[in-house]
Amino acid sequence: MKSANIIIVGGGIIGISLAYGLAERGEKVIVLDNGKGVNNASRGNFGLVWVQGKGAGMPRYAQWTMEAVQAWQTFSEKLGEKNRICN
Known part of the structure; x- marks a missing residue:
């Protein structure tokens, strides 16, 4: 995707939840994250x-x-x- 009408900064549980919900409603969303792995708290713990x-x-x-x-x-x-x- 080269363009979006919504940019979310942060791919933790809040950012991803927002992106998911907006995309489900037809919005074009880009999530920007530092991409340093899966050790961030919300990424590592949400499945629990x-x-x-x-x-x-x-x-x-x-x-x-x-x-x-x-x-x-x-x-x-x-x-x-x-x-x-x-x-």
């Missing part, structure tokens, strides 16, 4: 979506966490089909 004890005493947070866990498999498969990056 899991239920944590943070939800104790916070029912809405616990519900949101469970929704994220349940949605991850479908999202991972969809993303993997498009980009061949998730298994």
Whole structure:
């Protein structure tokens, strides 16, 4: 892609999520990142979506966490089909 109407700086979880959502809506998006590997925190940890004890005493947070866990498999498969990056 040589041109885009949106440029996102940073390929961490926020940048990639924004790019993915915008591209799904038909936007032309370019993501700029330092490209120094997979050791950045959000890249290295996003696949570890899991239920944590943070939800104790916070029912809405616990519900949101469970929704994220349940949605991850479908999202991972969809993303993997498009980009061949998730298994």
